[in-house]
Amino acid sequence: MDIRQLILKQNEIEAMPGEKRVHFLNPNAERIRKSLGDRVGLKNIGVHLIYTEPGKDTTEYHMHYYEEECIYVLSGRGELIINNETFSFAQGDFVGLPANTASHALKNTGNETLVCLVMGQRLEQDVADYPDKGKRLYRNSGQWDLVDVSDIHDPRK
């Protein structure tokens, strides 16, 4: 293994092309992602630079049942929505989303690119709720099962 590949110098990060991603439930959640973690071979934590343009969402409003996630703002400003409350969120601010605790979304409400360092666990299995869409996603070893919450029932009840 070439040890040097574990390091990404600032100019190498700048030169990374980034990957345009649109959330499957929200066409306005459109962002550029540079996955620093993937690039250096991390498997169990995701570490991404996320670039969101003014007016765009960084992600669809959601909550993970198992995966912890957090966001540190490197530059720009936006609005963070947590459990339907809105908070300003700008350079130098941090938010943590413990599992199964609160839904969140993030929107660039400023007039420059919102640049965030987003970090989170990458588990083999997770469940995520998308409350504004009435959807639940079960993720199991690469299989993604999306269902309407109204189609789910507990057989014990």
Add this chain to the structure above:
Amino acid sequence: MDIRQLILKQNEIEAMPGEKRVHFLNPNAERIRKSLGDRVGLKNIGVHLIYTEPGKDTTEYHMHYYEEECIYVLSGRGELIINNETFSFAQGDFVGLPANTASHALKNTGNETLVCLVMGQRLEQDVADYPDKGKRLYRNSGQWDLVDVSDIHDPRK
């Protein structure tokens, strides 16, 4: 739960007192830690701001068997040692340490505080090697067992 406590505004982070930590195997590995992750209730990933003064080490040279770790430099400059090779490491640079891959250490070789965002998994169980000290640490559910590598043997051999 008070949702507001999931957020740390820049001025709140600045106002956090920080905790002085000295590595148990290296008195020169002396740094101030502000644990953003702990403060907002993250349990399975550690997310820390680490402040290291000129001439000090950020950590003793080590490798984790299971926990992935990564470092993003917010300001300052230093030297990163990975598997006995030395690399310059400064503002905007990133390094990832996949589990069981490479030992690393980090020293502030500049003349201002080295400020890093350090992120990593927090597993119930891990093993870490400290090659320069000939020590191995087994961490199991809060129990820390430190041994000399020369006192270990494989009973199958």
Add this chain to the structure above:
Amino acid sequence: MDIRQLILKQNEIEAMPGEKRVHFLNPNAERIRKSLGDRVGLKNIGVHLIYTEPGKDTTEYHMHYYEEECIYVLSGRGELIINNETFSFAQGDFVGLPANTASHALKNTGNETLVCLVMGQRLEQDVADYPDKGKRLYRNSGQWDLVDVSDIHDPRK
């Protein structure tokens, strides 16, 4: 802790009342369960004596995505169905069901009680398919979500 409670003598096992259980998808899957493992405090493996009367099913035809399971027949005889093939299954026989490998069901086709020792993992999260019913069950930390397979789709496709 009273160490003696870790042991179940044969006469204590006989005296256990057993719990009548009917599968939520199959009223003919009716059996008496004595959970030896629960009784002695095991949490991560289930170890049960299962008594199935002639004509009854031990379980609904199913496959686990993650939990391994196995059955050892202590007395009686029945028919095992694995991936739609039928096998005789009687005293002294063993079957293992590696995760995500094959669906199985078991029926008492003899004329005495079928007594099995059933052992399996108990994971925080699992998924099970019930192919004859077109249902999938997501089990996550005590939450049971049952859905029709026809209501599931992969948002990436």
Add this chain to the structure above:
Amino acid sequence: MDIRQLILKQNEIEAMPGEKRVHFLNPNAERIRKSLGDRVGLKNIGVHLIYTEPGKDTTEYHMHYYEEECIYVLSGRGELIINNETFSFAQGDFVGLPANTASHALKNTGNETLVCLVMGQRLEQDVADYPDKGKRLYRNSGQWDLVDVSDIHDPRK
């Protein structure tokens, strides 16, 4: 995959040669093992028929920190030692060893072969204590590290 290989008929189990195993810390812990679980492809639970001759030990006195284990006696009789108390243990008896709870050993004190069905978790990582030998074994992804307990210390103390 040939589904038939998931099943072991009684005569196939009888015909399995068995593997002679001697515990690395106890030459008197000598037993024949037929691993039913391995034979059918189970990976995360071990399910073994263990044959111990009169006067021999089934295992060295030990405690697992993480792996749960249990024993069901199919025939014969012996003595079970749990936390230094001795209990008779014979056909039809069951014992469960929740993790980190109690040390145990088992000896055939009868005059016929002691046949047990031994089941347990198989975890990537475990720690086991051998109190009568003053040893601790760290097992991590196939690496076995055996140390004298007297060579271990907690660096925080």
